[in-house]
Amino acid sequence: MIKKSLTGLLLLMVLLVFSACGGNDDNSSSKGDNAEGNTNEGSEQTEIEFWTMQLKPTFTDYIEGVISDFEEENPNITVKWLDVPAADLSQKILTSVSSNTAPDVVNLNPNFASQLADLDALVNMDEAVPEEDQKLYVEGAWEANQINGTTFAIPWYLSTExxxxxxxxxxxxxxxxxxxxxxxxxxxxxxxxxxxxxxxxxxxxxxxxxxxxxxxxxxxxxxxxxxxxxxxxxxxxxxxxxxxxxxxxxxxxxxxxxxxxxxxxxxxxxxxxxxxxxxxxxxxxxxxxxxxxxxxxxxxxxxxxxxxxxxxxIAVQNIVVPEQTESKDAAVKFALFLTNGDNQLEFAKLTPIMPSNVEALEDPYFQDAGEDAEPIDMVRITSASQLDESELxxxxxxxxxxxxxxxxxxxxxxxxxxxxxxxxxxxxxxxxxxxxxx
Known part of the structure; x- marks a missing residue:
């Protein structure tokens, strides 16, 4: 599905925008030759690579816990996690896509992700995510990841002003x-x-x-x-x-x-x-x-x-799946697991962010600050109260x-x-x- 000039265009972007970028990417992974969709119990083992933006070491235990829970539910899928400094992520993802070594799941913001989506380099989430699952996300957050009527990402965490x-x-x-x-x-x-x-x-x-x-x-x-x-x-x-x-x-x-x-x-x-x-x-x-x-x-x-x-x-951080992945079903499955209500609620309790999952937002944690509320609690309640009226x-x-x-x-x-x-x-x-x- 990648356009005929994708590799050339992305390489040109790397050369023009990131002239200091070297020719070798030491973060490419060996993913094997598993066919797309081999994620069922008893099928061949699948490894997917997951990149985040500057979450270590603060959230190491959380991310590793999510990965462990996912692998326990999906014993035929292994998740390899790489955390990338925020200043380096754009360069690394462009380099990996242009060299056909893209990770399977990546944390990107909408504006940068849209540049890849415009080149058909990202999986169409309107097609990959069942409609009932799409409705589990805040409407404004889901729509923030759309270009030309196509959704190119799954929203992860949010913030409002x-x-x-x-x-x-x-x-x-x-x-x-x-x-x-x-x-x-x-x-x-x-x-x-x-x-x-x-x-x-x-x-x-x-x-x-x-x-x-x-x-x-x-x-x-x-x-x-x-x-x-x-x-x-x-x-x-x-x-x-x-x-x-x-x-x-x-x-x-x-x-x-x-x-x-x-x-x-x-x-x-x-x-x-x-x-x-x-x-x-x-x-x-x-x-x-x-x-x-x-x-x-x-x-x-x-x-x-x-x-x-x-x-x-509204500010949105999202999860994308590059079209190059050889394990699209496994990658989307992990992206949905990472952004489900339980996992987003746990993440939001670790740092002042808003979940994009409506089930997480229904938790009392975002509805009632309690009798002994501190400013940090009131920030959370105030932010959640204006999600419905906020947009990208x-x-x-x-x-x-x-x-x-x-x-x-x-x-x-x-x-x-x-x-x-x-x-x-x-x-x-x-x-x-x-x-x-x-």
């Missing part, structure tokens, strides 16, 4: 925290003004790194491209409002300089120091508990803010990294005062149209 609010900063600014937690971008702007005027601190710390500029634009009502993804569509009133919003905050010192020039690590550092009122940071709640216990005690979560569109974002805002698209960088470069020009917001938006539109035409 939860605001962390340091109530001590609110009170220092003379605000009642419960009545002033922001729900919209305009609320956040008013909070930023009040906190700055009354305390000199930053009420709101938005991050603009990675894909977050694009997410802000979608939440504020902008469409990124036309329906078929061939032209930019954000040079509109909504797109301009987004550029003007962040330019105004930045130039009036209502958000930190690091919002543009730094990354999310700067955000957490300032929040832990008690210098920030609110930011999107539920993934950092354990770190705050450990590093800044006083700030942790004053932290109250609230739902993620949104804009004109009313949309809220940045749909899989070609040349995603170039598009993301072009938008960040453009809004930077506006925020730094080198261009007007409209001039910067025009620049972004021209860059996007050039990239989309490739």
């Amino acid at each position: 939860v605001m962390l609010n340091n109530t001590a900063v609110y009170e220092e600014a003379g605000l009642d925290p419960e009545e002033n937690f922001p729900e919209t971008y305009e609320d956040a702007k008013e909070l930023a003004k009040t906190v700055k005027e009354e305390t000199g601190k930053y009420g709101y710390y938005p991050s603009l790194d990675l894909s977050l500029v694009l997410q802000h634009m979608v939440k504020m009502g902008a469409e990124l491209t036309n329906e078929d993804g061939t032209e930019a569509a954000f040079n509109t009133e909504e797109g301009l409002s987004t550029f003007e919003y962040f330019t105004d905050l930045y130039q009036n010192d209502l958000i930190p300089r690091e919002a543009l020039t730094g990354d999310q690590r700067n955000t957490i550092d300032m929040y832990q120091a008690g210098e920030v009122g609110t930011f999107i940071g539920s993934q950092f709640i354990s770190q705050i508990k450990e590093n800044a216990p006083d700030v942790y005690k004053n932290t109250v979560p609230s739902k993620g803010i949104t804009g004109k569109s009313g949309k809220k974002t 805002l940045i749909k899989p698209m070609k040349n995603y990294d170039e598009l993301r960088q072009a938008m960040h470069d453009a809004i930077s020009e506006a925020m730094l005062g080198n261009m007007s917001p409209q001039e910067a938006l025009d620049q972004a539109e021209a860059e996007w149209n050039n990239i989309l035409s490739k």
